[in-house]
Amino acid sequence: MGGDQGPPAIIGGVHEYLKAHDGRNLRFLLHGDETAIRAEMARLKLSGGNMDIRHTDKVIPMGEKPAQALRRGKGTSLWNAVESIRAGEAHAAVSAGNTGAMMAISKLILRMAVPALERPAIVANWPTARGISVVLDVGANIDCGARQLVEFAIMGESFHAAVHGSTRPTIGLLNVGSEDNKGHDEVREAHRILREWGQGLDYRGFVEGDDIAKGTVDIIVTDGFTGNIALKTTEGTIRFLLTLLKESLTSTTLGKVGALMVKPALRTMVHRIDPGRYNGAPLLGLNGLVVKSHGSTNAAGFASAIRVAVDLARSDYLAKVAAGLERLGDIMEATPEATPEEAPVSQPVGA
Amino acid sequence: MGGDQGPPAIIGGVHEYLKAHDGRNLRFLLHGDETAIRAEMARLKLSGGNMDIRHTDKVIPMGEKPAQALRRGKGTSLWNAVESIRAGEAHAAVSAGNTGAMMAISKLILRMAVPALERPAIVANWPTARGISVVLDVGANIDCGARQLVEFAIMGESFHAAVHGSTRPTIGLLNVGSEDNKGHDEVREAHRILREWGQGLDYRGFVEGDDIAKGTVDIIVTDGFTGNIALKTTEGTIRFLLTLLKESLTSTTLGKVGALMVKPALRTMVHRIDPGRYNGAPLLGLNGLVVKSHGSTNAAGFASAIRVAVDLARSDYLAKVAAGLERLGDIMEATPEATPEEAPVSQPVGA
Numbered sequence: 067m068g069g070d071q072g073p074p075a076i077i078g079g080v081h082e083y084l085k086a087h088d089g090r091n092l093r094f095l096l097h098g099d100e101t102a103i104r105a106e107m108a109r110l111k112l113s114g115g116n117m118d119i120r121h122t123d124k125v126i127p128m129g130e131k132p133a134q135a136l137r138r139g140k141g142t143s144l145w146n147a148v149e150s151i152r153a154g155e156a157h158a159a160v161s162a163g164n165t166g167a168m169m170a171i172s173k174l175i176l177r178m179a180v181p182a183l184e185r186p187a188i189v190a191n192w193p194t195a196r197g198i199s200v201v202l203d204v205g206a207n208i209d210c211g212a213r214q215l216v217e218f219a220i221m222g223e224s225f226h227a228a229v230h231g232s233t234r235p236t237i238g239l240l241n242v243g244s245e246d247n248k249g250h251d252e253v254r255e256a257h258r259i260l261r262e263w264g265q266g267l268d269y270r271g272f273v274e275g276d277d278i279a280k281g282t283v284d285i286i287v288t289d290g291f292t293g294n295i296a297l298k299t300t301e302g303t304i305r306f307l308l309t310l311l312k313e314s315l316t317s318t319t320l321g322k323v324g325a326l327m328v329k330p331a332l333r334t335m336v337h338r339i340d341p342g343r344y345n346g347a348p349l350l351g352l353n354g355l356v357v358k359s360h361g362s363t364n365a366a367g368f369a370s371a372i373r374v375a376v377d378l379a380r381s382d383y384l385a386k387v388a389a390g391l392e393r394l395g396d397i398m399e400a401t402p403e404a405t406p407e408e409a410p411v412s413q414p415v416g417a
Numbered sequence: 418m419g420g421d422q423g424p425p426a427i428i429g430g431v432h433e434y435l436k437a438h439d440g441r442n443l444r445f446l447l448h449g450d451e452t453a454i455r456a457e458m459a460r461l462k463l464s465g466g467n468m469d470i471r472h473t474d475k476v477i478p479m480g481e482k483p484a485q486a487l488r489r490g491k492g493t494s495l496w497n498a499v500e501s502i503r504a505g506e507a508h509a510a511v512s513a514g515n516t517g518a519m520m521a522i523s524k525l526i527l528r529m530a531v532p533a534l535e536r537p538a539i540v541a542n543w544p545t546a547r548g549i550s551v552v553l554d555v556g557a558n559i560d561c562g563a564r565q566l567v568e569f570a571i572m573g574e575s576f577h578a579a580v581h582g583s584t585r586p587t588i589g590l591l592n593v594g595s596e597d598n599k600g601h602d603e604v605r606e607a608h609r610i611l612r613e614w615g616q617g618l619d620y621r622g623f624v625e626g627d628d629i630a631k632g633t634v635d636i637i638v639t640d641g642f643t644g645n646i647a648l649k650t651t652e653g654t655i656r657f658l659l660t661l662l663k664e665s666l667t668s669t670t671l672g673k674v675g676a677l678m679v680k681p682a683l684r685t686m687v688h689r690i691d692p693g694r695y696n697g698a699p700l701l702g703l704n705g706l707v708v709k710s711h712g713s714t715n716a717a718g719f720a721s722a723i724r725v726a727v728d729l730a731r732s733d734y735l736a737k738v739a740a741g742l743e744r745l746g747d748i749m750e751a752t753p754e755a756t757p758e759e760a761p762v763s764q765p766v767g768a
Contacts, residue, residue: 195657205593208601242556242645250559250642275649279657291601292643294593298626299647303654306546306630307690311662314686315679324678328665331672335665339658 067098067125067143068163069361069368075162077106079359079368080117083376086369092376095120095150097143122146126167128361135167136174144168148175151354157379158355160346160371162363168356169206169349176354179384180217180391183207186349187218187290188358189225190297193339196281198230201240202350205294212255213398215239215287219260220390221350222285223267228381229374230284238273238283240292248272252289263397266390304339346371348378350387355379418449418476418494419514420712420719426513428457430710430719431468434727437720443727446471446501448494473497477518479712486518487525495519499526502705508730509706511697511722513714519707520557520700527705530735531568531742534558537700538569538641539709540576541648544690547632549581552591553701556645563606564749566590566638570611571741572701573636574618579732580725581635589624589634591643599623603640614748617741655690697722699729701738706730 093116100121124142126135139145144163150156152175169185187203202218219237226235241249260269315325345367349356355378359371444467451472475493477486490496495514501507520536538554553569570588577586592600611620666676696718700707706729710722
């Protein structure tokens, strides 16, 4: 029932997914208003052979606060979808609904696998010059210590391998320079742990803001404050450039004629950076797979989110993350904190 | 002597500046190698009537660390340029040299007007949909408390008014959402001070990453870590999009023909976002005006940095900042810190 469009995007997404992928070993539990769901299924001529409708007429509004969603959420479509994981009926839940409510309900029902995290981390799938990188956290955990940053590295690595198909994803820590003494205490300490511990992760050191679009590494680790601002600043920049491009092309007669000729090429370019193509980001750090779709998505975008959920459920993602976190726990107990001498005063940028 | 090109860009910049602006009430002190400077002046047919050459054969290499620059910097062209401000010989210094050295030497010679700042703040002049906004700090002060953020607001406001000509610049605080309870303690406390104090500043509240390119406010205030990553992420995104655009346009024959026709329009667009046009950022928070130019600048870019220095020196910028900081000092002493009840737990993004 979630997202700006509700059932047309969600059931449409199931339809799109089944057109492009083998659905034989797949079962859908569709939580929501049965009449609305059946109407969409009829419209799309979906047989429903591998679908169960779980009727509820309760929904969580898109604008509801997480605390209210927790109090009033029981029995809503979102709640029931997450509950079906806990009950062992589903391997993963996918929703285009209220993100804050999704995080709060998922945390309550499934519990965090990463106790040190305030709430599940959110990854962004980021089109780059070399493919798709993932950036995390992009907004859920505002204050992150070194340990949380290393946890993001572990989860991001397993996510990239499961969903974007890399065999040995590379990891970078977002910072204001590449030397060991750059940045604040948390990022320097996470750098030390990742470099000295290393075990199983292909850690490449600090990366800077421009390395994201370059695709220098597959996973860019940062705190939720910085990650959210990097993501939204980039979205704003892309919108601004596309507007400027349109204005420039239509400002002269010659430009207008040329614009018609370059239109197909520009469409290819816009497609390449279209976030809908990469829609679907798990809430990381839970005991279970909950995949968040953009609320504004259409059927094709929701199919992408379903693809993410299926790929994660069929991979060893959860087991791999659990093992990585356990090893990190061991190392954190065995390793003393960095002494002040090991954490020199930060240097200015460009120094 | 600074920058990638040295005297050709610097003396060329003086030449470009004098072609475009009235230089009658202006005097240049040119610090560096006299032979190299005279050669450039001869090449450009500069009479030198309003220029004094202050010869030195010592220079600070672009890669030198700030600590080394402090130890070995005395008598270099950069040192002498800053020293000429302290000696009352110059109203402002402009350099395309080593940024870290420039900050360290300026702080040592001129001292901070803002004692709470670790080092001078750096502003970025940011082309937006509505003109030029300034973002600060973009890299000098990694850890910023609420007070530093408010100081950035005061300095950014005076800078925007002096250099970008706004009569009443608007200010926003960069955050992960617009509600009062979003973000970390420092940003919420700065928000409270700016909102309750208000005095003289047109503070518009929290802004998000995509508000920068929109030009929602004239001054975007943030800590040096977040600001540096927002800036470099944007630079990387722009380079990526322009590369994609070029690739898309040359991928088909029709596109190639169209590309020739849209070339002038695209040049206009690239010009609109060319950082060289907005080159020149003061090191903020010093007792004196030191303007940093990009090291990779050409003569036109260096002329822009000279323009910034002249506009600042002819404005009431330093007096206005001093008055604003004094008022802030009074208010900080009079106001108790926010109590824990006033600083609620942060909410997730999208909640």
